[in-house]
Amino acid sequence: MSESKSPEEFYAKLKKQLQDTAMWPSEYLYKFIVPTKGDKTNLVEEIFNNMGAVIEKKQSKKGKYTSVSINVRMKNPDHVIEKYKEVADKVEGVLSL
Secondary structure: OOOOOOHHHHHHHHHHHHHHHOOOOEEEEEEEEEEOOOOHHHHHHHHOOOOOOEEEEEEOOOOOEEEEEEEEEEOOHHHHHHHHHHHHHHOOOOEEO
């Protein structure tokens, strides 16, 4: 996310891009970088639990961070953005890509 934009501006732009580039419902790929320390990767997984998500995790070379890729069918751009916000609220130190 750009430093010069507020989260509201970022999400508004993302919503427009999602509306313009996909037919909904659609598969969506989330990518997060999470500190490996603690239970943070499990928190991310729990947010997408019971949604039929395919989740892949890969630790960084030094093991300090874990990338979490989540492929899941979403109803519409609003639901995509809701999940980004939920992850940001519940998982400290997460980076959304």
